Amino acid sequence: MTTMQVPTLIHVSDLAAEKAAGLLKDKGFADGALRVFVVGGGCSGYQYGMALATAAEPGDQVVESGGVRFLVDPDSAPLLLGAHIDYVDDIMKQGFSITNPNAAKSCACGTSFDTADSAGASQARSCI
Numbered sequence: 001m002t003t004m005q006v007p008t009l010i011h012v013s014d015l016a017a018e019k020a021a022g023l024l025k026d027k028g029f030a031d032g033a034l035r036v037f038v039v040g041g042g043c044s045g046y047q048y049g050m051a052l053a054t055a056a057e058p059g060d061q062v063v064e065s066g067g068v069r070f071l072v073d074p075d076s077a078p079l080l081l082g083a084h085i086d087y088v089d090d091i092m093k094q095g096f097s098i099t100n101p102n103a104a105k106s107c108a109c110g111t112s113f114d115t116a117d118s119a120g121a122s123q124a125r126s127c128i
Contacts, residue, residue, distance in 0.1 A: 009072055010036065010063050010080055016087040016096060017066025024068065027052055033062070033069035036085065036098075038076040046079060048098050078102075 012020075020034045035053040038046050056062055059074040072080055083100040 008063070008082070009061050009077060010070060011082075011084045012063065012065035012068075012070060013084070013086040014066055016085045017068045019087045019096070020068045020070070021066065024052065029054065033071045035071045035073075036076070036080065037073055038079045050096060 024030055024032050024034065029052045031054075033053045033056065035051045037049045037051070039049055041047045053071055056069075056071050057073065060071045061074075061077055063070045063072065070085070079102055080098075080100065081102060083098050083102070086097045086099070088095065088097045
């Protein structure tokens, strides 16, 4: 008998969960969540976004890590499947960072990407 392992929607590092908890508390959303999403745009076709949320919306998938809820909407879920969210704090960058196995290409700034399914569909855009 074979069992099929279902991949986790997103993986969140301990540091990213800790920073998200602090952010939610500092902004008055201690009981809220961090919404992780994908929208069209950016240099490569899609770009990542994050927002504070008070509650999940219908259809959202909820991932809990380190006592923090991360929300992913149904349109973003397939594009984020298996992604790793971390927090980077070094001389070049400070903030959340997403490593996405679905990204066939991404821009140098790391905030936008394109998938193999949509390769060639994006238009030239400049990094901001």
